[in-house]
Amino acid sequence: FGFAALTFAWVPEPHIENEMDSLGFKQSARLAITELKKTLAEVGxxxxxxxxxxxxxxxxxxxxxxxxxxxxxxxxxxxxxxxxxxxxxxxxxxxxxxxxxxxxxxxxxxxxxxxxxxxxxxxxxxxxxxxxxxxLQLDAHDEFGIQYDWDADADAYVVVVNSEIKALSQDDEEQAWVQQWEDVLPTELNEKITEKSSVKWSMDDDGDPAPKTLASGSEARISGFAESLVDTRFSMSISGGLLGDTTALGDDHPTNLGDGLxxxxxxxxxxxxxxxxxxxxxxxxxxxxxxxxxxxxxxxxxxxxxxxxxxxxxxxxxxxxxxxxxxxxxxxxxxxxxxxxxxxxxxxxxxxxxxxxxxxxx
Missing domain, CATH: 1.20.1250.20 (MFS general substrate transporter like domains)
Structure with a gap:
């Protein structure tokens, strides 16, 4: 706006030879069509x-x-x-x-x-x-979107999401999938969505991902979740415990290439x-x-x-x-x-x- 204002203020309007009188809408449209035809006729x-x-x-x-x-x-x-x-x-x-x-x-x-x-x-x-x-392909444990770490003191896994993980969408299919596995995922109720049941990744008061300690003996559920990940856009990694060094990558994850033409x-x-x-x-x-x-x-x-x-x-x-x-x-x-x-x-x-x-x- 500033540059435009300076232009309007400093640049004088050019003198117009034989300036036309003001025309109504129909006359202007008719004149425009006539001039357009003339121009197109001169394409050659x-x-x-x-x-x-x-x-x-x-x-x-x-x-x-x-x-x-x-x-x-x-x-x-x-x-x-x-x-x-x-x-x-x-x-x-x-x-x-x-x-x-x-x-x-x-x-x-x-x-x-x-x-x-x-x-x-x-x-x-x-x-x-x-x-x-x-x-780049995911390598280190902390590069994966969903991370499970074994807590020996609690005798259970602690799950947390990567700070750069994409937010959960409101797509019904993704929401249904997440809620099916919410016992092994760090999620919480999304209070901004009132028309349906919706969850989001758990965050602490500072806006950082909040970890969640799972119940003891959750290995079977975690394994099932890893298998279900194949049709999603997420990734997961497990460090320590019975499932240590297990990773899973969804087909729609950005690093997963090979299916496209x-x-x-x-x-x-x-x-x-x-x-x-x-x-x-x-x-x-x-x-x-x-x-x-x-x-x-x-x-x-x-x-x-x-x-x-x-x-x-x-x-x-x-x-x-x-x-x-x-x-x-x-x-x-x-x-x-x-x-x-x-x-x-x-x-x-x-x-x-x-x-x-x-x-x-x-």
Whole structure:
């Protein structure tokens, strides 16, 4: 708002030659349709310009889709925490501005078209990176979501959840599953949900996970719970006691790869790159955010700049109206394509489709 206020206050309105009288709604609509027909009839005279607008439709849709879907992808597919997501978004803000200036300098040296091509190639790298990211496999006991530790003094297991475990959803199936095993899980009544019986992970007064000491002889129930975990998004580990060194991982856990059509990509990258470097999923996602932030301002600014160089000066308002319209319409295709392919296949196939849009536009 501040920058807009300064612009309104300091930038004078340009003089308009032959300013039109105010028109009513019907007259304005009729005039708009007439002018639209005239412009479309001249497609042949501005063939390169219209081809660029179609290309812009595709690549800006891909770019906008990446920025709008990155948070969903990070939380649901990669399993990053909301705190990590907010931190990444904050860092992007500091990266975007200087990188936009850097792309301006690059355009001065290489030309706008070549600089924009570099930016679009960078977005393709971001897409490949997003497909290759994968949480590292769980190793240590305290990395698992649900942890059972043997307490020799109490002659029983103590169960607690990892501080980074995802909150229990209000999905009826997940709630029914948790409540079926609540005698061996650290849960408590969710008082915020009044329309049905609902539980959440137990927390102490400081908001940290609260441990729960189980009844003696709960080994059979814990074993049954471990077997039921296969159809969920959670993980568990047992340390000590009769069940010591037992682990279980749900099919929908972020680290469990192999069922997806493109899961071979993150598996290879995890084995050859992320695990040897010790880069967890947060740092992988942060790397993605920095790259996307660096490209965002540059690619959008260069796209407008290149279009401005191609537009006839006397018809700039007319063609920039088309340009803006294409950008708004493009906001629908990418998310729709991502959602459709994610339902049909998985999220990584959906992300690949976004990359295809950028390649078509480039």
């Amino acid at each position: 005279n501005f063939r390169t310009l219209f081809i660029y607008m179609v290309a812009y439709f595709f690549f800006i849709d891909g770019i906008n889709s990446v920025t709008s879907l990155a948070g969903i992808y990070g939380v649901t597919v990669l399993g990053i925490s909301v705190t990590a997501l907010i931190l990444t978004i904050l860092i992007i803000q500091f990266v975007a501005a200087p990188c936009a200036l850097a792309f301006t300098k690059l355009a001065d040296v290489w030309g706008t078209k070549k600089a924009l091509t570099v930016a679009l190639a960078g977005w393709c790298v971001v897409i490949i990176g997003a497909m290759s990211f994968a949480p 493109l899961d071979f990509i993150p598996i290879k990258f995890r084995d050859l790159v992320w695990a040897p470097l010790g880069l967890g999923v947060f740092y992988q996602f942060l790397l993605l955010g920095v790259m996307a932030g660096g490209l965002l301002g540059g690619s959008q600014g260069l796209a407008r700049s290149l279009f401005g160089q191609m537009v006839p000066e006397t018809r700039s308002a007319e063609f920039f109206g088309f340009f803006g319209f294409f950008g708004k319409v493009a906001a629908l295709l990418g998310p729709l394509l991502y959602a459709t392919l994610t339902v049909m296949f998985d999220s990584r196939v959906g992300i690949l489709s976004i990359g295809v849009l950028i390649v078509i536009g480039a």
